[in-house]
Amino acid sequence: MAHDDPKTLVSTQWVADNLKNPDLRIFDGSWHMASEDRDPRAEFSAEHIPGARFFDIEDVSDSRSAMPHMAPPVEKFMSRMRALGVGDGHQVVVYDTKGLFSAARVWWLFRLMGQTNIAVMDGGLPKWKAEGRPLTDEPTLIRDRHMTVVERPDYVKDVTQVAHAAKLGDYEIIDARSAERFRGDAPEPRPGLRAGHIPGSKNVPFTTLLNADKTMKSPDDIRAIFEAAGVDLSKPAITSCGSGITATVLSLALERIGKTDHSMYDGSWTEWGQFPTLNVATGDA
Numbered sequence: 501m502a503h504d505d506p507k508t509l510v511s512t513q514w515v516a517d518n519l520k521n522p523d524l525r526i527f528d529g530s531w532h533m534a535s536e537d538r539d540p541r542a543e544f545s546a547e548h549i550p551g552a553r554f555f556d557i558e559d560v561s562d563s564r565s566a567m568p569h570m571a572p573p574v575e576k577f578m579s580r581m582r583a584l585g586v587g588d589g590h591q592v593v594v595y596d597t598k599g600l601f602s603a604a605r606v607w608w609l610f611r612l613m614g615q616t617n618i619a620v621m622d623g624g625l626p627k628w629k630a631e632g633r634p635l636t637d638e639p640t641l642i643r644d645r646h647m648t649v650v651e652r653p654d655y656v657k658d659v660t661q662v663a664h665a666a667k668l669g670d671y672e673i674i675d676a677r678s679a680e681r682f683r684g685d686a687p688e689p690r691p692g693l694r695a696g697h698i699p700g701s702k703n704v705p706f707t708t709l710l711n712a713d714k715t716m717k718s719p720d721d722i723r724a725i726f727e728a729a730g731v732d733l734s735k736p737a738i739t740s741c742g743s744g745i746t747a748t749v750l751s752l753a754l755e756r757i758g759k760t761d762h763s764m765y766d767g768s769w770t771e772w773g774q775f776p777t778l779n780v781a782t783g784d785a
Contacts, residue, residue: 503622506591508607508755509716510619512628515593519550519634525586527555527594528625529606531569531745533689543597547635549628553584553642555594555606557745567767568743569605574651577613587645595621595628599714600749608748608764614650620752623715630713657738657765663778665738666700672731673701676741676750677769684782689742693773696780698740703784704729706741706749719757726754736761743770 504514518524528548530540544554560580561569572580586592592610596603603620610618621628629635657665665671675697680686682703684695697703708725709717717725726733737754741747744766754762765772772778 505756506619507616508619508752509622510593511622512631512633515549515595515621515628516633518591521591523590524551525584525590525592526552527584527586527592527603527606528552528596529555529557529594529603530596530598530625531557531602531605535689540597546637548637549595549625550634550636550638551640552595553586553640555584557602557605560609567771570744570766571609571612571656574613574649577609578647578649581647582644583642585642585645587647590617590645592618593621594618595624597625599624599626600710600716601714602745604748604752605745608655608751612652612655614652615647623713627713627715655763657763659765659767659771659775659778662698662738662740662765662772666698666779669700670735672733672735672737673698673765674726674729674731674737674739674750675701675703675769676706676739676746677703678705678707679703681742681769683784684780688769688773690770693769694776694780696773696782697769698772699779699781701740701781702729702731704731704750706746709749709753716753716756722753723757726757733757733759736763738763738765740765740768740772742768744768 504510528544532538557569562572594603594606607620682697739747739750747764
């Protein structure tokens with residue numbers, strides 16, 4: 501697969517070459533854990549790629565849910581995108597300030613809403629800045645644009661569906677958290693959660709899919725990493741993590757190797773880990 505794919509991943513050079521395209525819409529989709537004490541919107545206001553808009557993952561979510569940043573209703577997504585001036589006929593590119601992290605969540609959300617003309621900028625803002633490319637603190641002029649949304653329910657799984665899949669073994673459940681958290685050797689960053697993993701799930705820490713410069717590894721390397729973790733790529737996959745952020749890095753990686761039968765457990769460990777009626781496994785298996 502060519503590196504630049506406007507439906508999955510594009511390089512900083514591709515973005516630079518298309519920066520003046522009137523149909524390009526760029527998002528900063530940065531998000532941070534509360535413990536990091538960082539304000540992604542303030543950082544965006546201080547510096548961003550010219551023409552970029554800020555995608556607030558917490559705002560574009562289901563405010564009725566007790567779980568963090570769950571996927572929003574279709575109507576809310578459409579309303580927020582219209583206000584951001586993103587709609588039919590636009591090519592969207594999303595980046596974040598960590599390299600390749602929460603931008604994948606924005607990519608996944610667009611895909612959930614039936615939008616395929618979206619890519620993550622490989623290496624994110626750190627790579628863009630390291631290459632000396634332009635930045636600005638100027639706000640972007642936004643005009644409303646209609647977006648046609650057709651939600652893909654096959655792209656997301658709830659706790660009941662994941663519990664069923666874990667019991668039957670008909671899906672590969674792939675966990676993006678660190679090996680220490682997967683094994684139950686490290687405490688969860690959110691209080692009140694049990695340690696461990698979904699029984700039968702496989703561990704592919706999202707960081708193992710990235711190069712030192714936070715770009716994504718090649719499709720051949722990605723495939724080898726999944727297979728080395730015991731993932732049967734002939735089965736449909738469900739990705740999971742702590743709260744539905746880094747699981748989408750796995751989803752993006754699966755798409756990069758041509759695997760399209762994947763979905764994401766949106767509640768992830770924040771949901772599974774809090775219910776004593778759900779079984780938890782520890783150790784490597």
